[in-house]
Amino acid sequence: MSETKKFMYVNRHAPYGTVYALEGLEVVLIGAAFEQDVSMAFIGDGVFQLKQGQDTADSDMKNFSPAYRALGDYEVNCLYVERESLEERGLNEDDLMPLTWEDEDDDWAEKKSIHIVSRAQLSDLLEEQDVILNF
Amino acid sequence: MLHTVNKSPHDSSSLRTCLSLAKPGSDLLLIEDGVYGALSGSIHSDTIAERLNSVTIYALGPDLKARGISEDRLISGIKVTGYDGFVELASGNDKVQSWL
Numbered sequence: 001m002s003e004t005k006k007f008m009y010v011n012r013h014a015p016y017g018t019v020y021a022l023e024g025l026e027v028v029l030i031g032a033a034f035e036q037d038v039s040m041a042f043i044g045d046g047v048f049q050l051k052q053g054q055d056t057a058d059s060d061m062k063n064f065s066p067a068y069r070a071l072g073d074y075e076v077n078c079l080y081v082e083r084e085s086l087e088e089r090g091l092n093e094d095d096l097m098p099l100t101w102e103d104e105d106d107d108w109a110e111k112k113s114i115h116i117v118s119r120a121q122l123s124d125l126l127e128e129q130d131v132i133l134n135f
Numbered sequence: 136m137l138h139t140v141n142k143s144p145h146d147s148s149s150l151r152t153c154l155s156l157a158k159p160g161s162d163l164l165l166i167e168d169g170v171y172g173a174l175s176g177s178i179h180s181d182t183i184a185e186r187l188n189s190v191t192i193y194a195l196g197p198d199l200k201a202r203g204i205s206e207d208r209l210i211s212g213i214k215v216t217g218y219d220g221f222v223e224l225a226s227g228n229d230k231v232q233s234w235l
Contacts, residue, residue, distance in 0.1 A: 014143055016201055017168030045143050048171065053203035058217075061201060089145065090176025090208070 005130040006037045011046035013135065015065070016056075021049045022064050024135025029067070032074035039078035040071075041122060047085045050096040050114065065097065072101030077113045084119045137228035141167040141235065144179040149234040154182065159189035162224055164216070166195045170202060175210045187212040195221060
């Protein structure tokens with residue numbers, strides 16, 4: 001088996017207005033099949049992807065926000081959200097979807113997938129990666 | 136004149152440029168990712184709120200709803216309208232300036 005690499009998907013675009021967010025999410029879900037160490041970062045307008053309460057019933061678009069809940073089942077359970085990006089947009093952690101994953105090494109305990117990190121912490125996380133993919 | 140802005144104010148200068156050039160009495164409709172400009176408590180909220188006494192600012196309801204933004208989170212004074220209101224604004228103004 002080949003060596004496991006650290007992959008980080010960096011999401012910087014709001015959902016719906018452009019196709020970046022949906023395409024990025026699909027690539028993460030496909031890439032998860034390759035059993036690498038995958039995490040996601042949400043910075044800038046990317047934090048809007050995780051906003052709770054998205055409802056496209058009146059706008060004739062596909063609401064893909066429920067698909068983020070599937071990430072935990074694909075062992076994508078580290079979603080880093082930059083605190084400064086939230087604050088600049090008038091948002092806080094409670095505005096985000098409550099995403100969780102089940103830890104099989106801890107009796108399937110349900111754990112939070114979203115980690116709010118500072119800009120400085122995110123800078124360090126980027127430095128640790130082997131591969132960074134931007135959407 | 137009706138101005139429309141469809142980009143997030145965090146990602147594009149469209150809203151800032153529009154607000155700096157719109158004449159008093161103009162209408163501004165925020166659509167698509169432009170509705171993020173209607174959120175209160177952001178770093179752009181004060182700039183937008185300052186123009187509310189001279190420019191009537193609307194946000195398109197279905198685009199707010201798609202993005203999970205409830206009306207109680209908007210800058211006070213911004214009006215929410217639907218597709219029918221969009222049509223009325225477009226037909227009620229002599230010109231439409233789309234800030235793409």
